[in-house]
Each structure stands twice: as C-alpha cells, then as structure tokens.
Amino acid sequence: MVKSGSRDKQAGLKKGPWTPEEDQKLMYYIQLHGQGSWSSLPAKAGLRRSGKSCRLRWINYLRPDIKRGKFSLQEDQTIIQLHALLGNKWSAIAHHLPKRTDNEIKNYWNTCLKKRLTRMGISPNTHKPINNAVNNQSKDSANLNHTVQWETARLEAEARQFKEYRKLQLHQNQLSSSSSSSQPSLTRLVLNKVTPRPSRPPCLDILKAWYINHSLLPSKQNAPKMRSMYAMMLATDDLEFPASTLSFPDTVPTNSKCSNNNNNTFGMINQSLLPSSFTSTATNENAIAKGVCDDEACGNKVGSLGNDGNIMVAVEAFRSSGYSCNSVAGLYHDDVLAYGFNENSASSQQNLGVISVGNGSGSDNFEGERQDWEAILELANGLPSSPVFPVL
DNA sequence: AAACCACGCAACCGCGGACGT
C-alpha cells in the first residue's frame, strides 16, 4: 500500500509554514466547494501542498468555528478529568470542548497541564498523587480500564452519530443549493458548507442534570416529567459541571404512552430544514415528529425514532434549524421516550418538560425510576475522578 | 549585543480503520 506520505514525497510538494496567500486560496476554495475530497483539493485550489497538509491547516487553524487563546479554568478541569478517563484520546476529549481542536488540546496538555500536575505532586499518567501511584496501581488500572472502555465506546458511537448527521446535513445543503440557484452567493455557501459543531456535545453530566431536575420538581402530581436525557441537557443548558462519565441509559422506559394531558403540540418541525432522511412517516427509523401526539386517543401522529442516538441527532437538527416550536417528541419503538420544552412558556418548570409520559396502564413508575437513577448516580460518583477536581 | 536555552505551537509523519472497486 502506498501511503500518502510517500506520495507527497514523490510529488515534491511544499512543506513547512503556510503563507497568507496559501491560506487565502484554501479558504476561498472551501468557501466555494466545502471541505472534503482532500486528495484532489490542492490541485483544484492551486496549492502545491498535500491534501493531508490542507486538511490539517483547515481543521487546526483556518476553520471559522475555532476558539483560540487562553484555556479557561473550566476547560482545564474538563481536559484533566477527561484525560484521567480516556488517556491520550485527544479527539475524544476535543468533542467535549467545543471550538477547541484535538491538536491544540494535545499541545496544551503536553506543554502546560502535564507540568502543572507534576508540580502539584500528581502523576499526569495515573492522575493520582505520585506517592500513592505505585500502591494503588493495580486496583486503579483495573477500575480505570473498565471506565475507559465504557467511555471510549460511547464516544465512538456518539462520533458516528454526529458524522452521519453531518453527512446528511451536507447532502441536504447540496441538494437545496443546487436546486435553488445555479450561482449561489458566497455567504450562503459558507453558511451551508462550513457548519459549526453543535454548541455543546450531548453527553456531559446528563444524569446529574436529570437528578437536579427531579430534585427541583415540586411534586409528582403537578411536576412536568422528562424522560429523555438529551432533553434534560437542553433544559439545563446553563448548568456547568466538570466532566463525568455519565451518559444515556442503555434502556428506556417501556410501555409508555403519551398522555398529552397538556394538549401540547409535538414536533412542529419544518421538514425542509431537516436532513432528507428525517421524514414524517411513522415507520421510518429516522423519522422525526411531525404533527401532534401519537396517542391513539388523541388521534394524532408522531414519527418514530430508532434509538436515543437518533433522537440526539434529530434534536440537534432541530436545534440547528433555529425553528421555534413548542415541543419535540420522539418514540422508542412504539413508546414515547419523548422530550419537550415550551419556548413560549414563562414558567421555567414548563421549560423543563411539558410532556407527560406514563405507562400503558396509566400509572407512572416515576418514583421507582427516580430511585434507580439515584442508585446509578451514586455508583457514578464512585468512579475514579481527578484528585484535583473531584466530581461534585 | 550575541549566544544559548527553554518553551509553545504549527506542521509533519506513520499508522490503521473505513470504504469503494
């Protein structure tokens, strides 16, 4: 197999620092044509660089959605905690730090954080006090390995979901731009092609948000109920916690039906704003809600979603569309997993969820589920965490 | 002022996985 590096050498391509002219050529090309097809990009853009070099320059430097400059204390904490969990998985860590590149985080770790931890008498490898590192090594490593496997698998799944969503989004954009005008404006192309990442990765501290949310609820009877971890994150977007390993549950409530006792409209989403695979057909695994409540008693209809990941993607699509509506509903198989929020409501409690989800018999195992999650939360709090920034 | 050194960071390199043929 001929590696790209070997090809680059054969072609005698330019290496080293990029000039402003080269930057401009690259940016102009990507603004016009979008990113991707890196191998053919240099020739088309008039650059004597390898595709790899172009990609790197764009990803790590030229991309408009990059935050540069000093890392905040919050970012420091997140990096240290995630490094304790994931090790040198810089791209995975970068997923949790919007607008920071893996390269930047890696450099920052190697040049600053590593030294800072060492100065504090903490091993940057084990994240434990250097004196105790040897004693606890076997116990810690077993614990850590388990956690790392868990977290890595989750992050990979998450990344796949996100890639898929981006693919769909790009495809949709290409379709819409080609059909609307043969000479689209540069501005619109930039907006279409260079889509920033979602502002916040949908995985941090969901369980804690859930827990706090339920702790805030006044009573079972009049409490709005929220079962989707992702919706919880949306609803508690202002909550900031150091990173944890908390994630979506593997299972979702079953035998649930939408009671729709608030007469809310579910999923009023403009389909044209969503990736093409999100249709309104109830049998489509990737469908998103269109219409109103699915409950047969209500005589309404909701699309179905294959799994929580798809719900995440769907909600992300919804969020990025900027479309305003009362609520969004998703189904897990035939059961409403459901999340929702009411932007028009003045009540913060309603914003935390206006959808009521009960089981088929009409009773609600809310308290039982709460206790289950409390137990999980306790377990999660027992996971290894940074001695510098312990899990709250 | 010049030489040296340490540091930060952009860029490169090699590898492996994913995907298409």
Added chain:
DNA sequence: TACGTCCGCGGTTGCGTGGTT
C-alpha cells in the same frame, strides 16, 4: 477477498520567540 485510496488520529519534529547569561 484483495487491493487501493482516503481520512483521521496520536506521536513527534522543528521553527519562532522570549528570557537568561
């Protein structure tokens, strides 16, 4: 299945800059 290509990742390198001697 085998092969070629593309892409992304983690480790490493090397250059520019600022501080020190």
